Amino acid sequence: MFISFEGIDGCGKSTQARMLAEALRAEGRQVVLTREPGGSPGAEEIRRLLVEGAGERWSAETECLLFTAARRDHLERTIRPALAAGQTVITDRFADSTRVYQGAARGDLRAFVNRLHDMAIGIEPDRTFVIDLDPETALGRGNARGGDEDRFESLGLGFQMRLAQGFRGLAEEFPARVRLIDGTGSLDQVAARVRAAL
Numbered sequence: 001m002f003i004s005f006e007g008i009d010g011c012g013k014s015t016q017a018r019m020l021a022e023a024l025r026a027e028g029r030q031v032v033l034t035r036e037p038g039g040s041p042g043a044e045e046i047r048r049l050l051v052e053g054a055g056e057r058w059s060a061e062t063e064c065l066l067f068t069a070a071r072r073d074h075l076e077r078t079i080r081p082a083l084a085a086g087q088t089v090i091t092d093r094f095a096d097s098t099r100v101y102q103g104a105a106r107g108d109l110r111a112f113v114n115r116l117h118d119m120a121i122g123i124e125p126d127r128t129f130v131i132d133l134d135p136e137t138a139l140g141r142g143n144a145r146g147g148d149e150d151r152f153e154s155l156g157l158g159f160q161m162r163l164a165q166g167f168r169g170l171a172e173e174f175p176a177r178v179r180l181i182d183g184t185g186s187l188d189q190v191a192a193r194v195r196a197a198l
């Protein structure tokens with residue numbers, strides 16, 4: 001089974017991905033917990049180009065290509081081998097992040113993103129959890145976490161609001177696989193919502 005967690009920065013998806021992985025392992029399942037951009041040595045190298053790229057280093061189109069290149073490597077080296085071995089793969093972000101961040105929030109590149117996805121990636125998770133949290137709360141959590149402020153997170157509240165809308169829209173666009181999870185409340189409350197939706 002292939003599961004992804006999505007949402008705006010600081011919504012709690014990394015925490016929930018880890019909690020679900022721990023819960024499934026406790027039930028005896030073999031779980032690979034991974035993340036994007038990254039999740040394989042080559043993709044982690046591309047991540048450094050993206051996340052540490054200063055200011056407006058890349059055009060929006062180039063950024064799409066780099067995220068897609070990283071995803072292709074992640075798919076070849078980590079995701080497909082694990083799925084082929086019968087393991088459960090839980091990824092913190094996948095193609096929906098490119099759809100929302102590059103495809104919608106940073107100009108209308110959605111057709112470009114979709115064509116790249118069809119050519120180079122092709123698969124979707126069996127289940128996607130969008131952790132839905134209002135951007136002010138999420139930004140507060142992110143700031144409290146500290147230390148890893150990057151250029152994506154520093155784009156501010158208006159941008160985060162467009163992203164939150166984009167992530168909510170995924171549930172309507174892909175109703176068979178995307179579940180919107182209320183991200184408010186304690187870690188255990190959110191985790192229980194995820195389990196109920198799995």
Ligand SMILES: Nc1ncnc2c1ncn2[C@@H]1O[C@H](COP(=O)(O)OP(=O)(O)O)[C@@H](O)[C@H]1O
Pocket residue numbers: 007008009010011012013014015016141142144145183184185186187190
């Ligand atoms: N339900 C929650 N309530 C309060 N704090 C939370 C909750 N979920 C996550 N956090 C905290 O918020 C911060 C961001 O969470 P994280 O899981 O890293 O988010 P993301 O991966 O979406 O950026 C972390 O410091 C985390 O401990």
Ligand SMILES: Cc1cn([C@H]2C[C@H](O)[C@@H](COP(=O)(O)OP(=O)(O)O)O2)c(=O)[nH]c1=O
Pocket residue numbers: 008009010014036037051067092093094095097098099101102152153
């Ligand atoms: C996977 C992916 C991530 N991103 C962005 C989202 C994040 O702001 C940034 C780095 O991801 P990440 O380190 O997961 O940040 P966070 O913990 O805040 O979710 O990369 C895209 O813009 N497009 C993509 O396709």
